[in-house]
């Protein structure tokens with residue numbers, strides 16, 4: 251053409267894999283990934299989770315092995331969800347020093363604590379018989395401040411067991427401040443907090459509730475988790491958590507909330523984590539099992555999107571597999 255200007259050809263830099271790799275703006279490293287793991291009390295063999303192909307409820311032995319494999323692959327960390335054999339109204343197993351979660355945390359610290367960041371999810375829903383994330387009042391509400399006391403005790407038990415990072419996921423107001431004060435008061439000033447700051451009341455947690463056996467027996471979590479319609483509120487949650495002492499903040503789920511990840515990442519000066527949750531995993535696995543999409547490409551594409559949106563740390567059930575592939 252004779253416009254006098256060079257012709258615009260964006261395709262020049264897309265021509266070959268080497269060119270595309272050279273100009274790629276978003277990267278994914280094994281160390282960015284955190285593997286969520288489930289440890290179940292009282293089983294002798296790992297137990298598959300029907301809605302999460304390839305994910306299991308671990309025994310202590312199989313968990314150690316999975317952690318060693320993750321470390322070998324260069325994964326950045328693991329986050330532990332405990333599933334106790336017995337549940338009660340106050341979630342007593344959550345802060346039991348001999349509870350399954352604490353045993354798993356100390357196993358992991360011993361097995362792979364130098365190579366992997368050992369993180370503890372802190373919530374009560376896996377430990378309560380009613381399946382809510384806190385203490386339930388006779389009227390059926392979750393009592394915010396009574397729950398904070400349970401979270402504080404649980405954080406201390408998790409830190410004592412060897413967790414390097416505590417990740418409160420219950421969405422109670424003031425939870426980060428309560429946990430920070432408890433950790434400092436108990437002699438764990440170096441234990442970090444990764445706050446699930448912007449955690450939405452999401453349908454995408456469905457498979458997790460099978461894995462963690464923590465579905466609410468009545469009602470739902472909309473009274474404490476965020477409304478999917480709101481964005482500004484996420485920024486308020488994040489700001490409060492930082493003021494209360496969070497060392498990292500998290501957005502969850504990831505794929506349906508990429509706009510929130512971006513806004514948080516543009517606002518804060520600390521690491522932003524995003525959780526690619528069970529439903530995001532199951533959605534891809536189920537479609538791929540039907541031959542409806544290319545599994546491996548969908549995994550890399552979704553993880554890249556989450557990083558592109560601004561997450562520095564990504565929690566994913568595919569962490570070990572992807573880390574191996576990246577090496």
Ligand code: PBG
Pocket residue numbers: 371373375383419420454455456457458459471526527528529
């Ligand atoms: C518990 C908790 C949930 C998840 C992480 N921590 C479930 C929930 O809030 O119902 C979801 C993780 C996933 O779906 O992979 N508070």
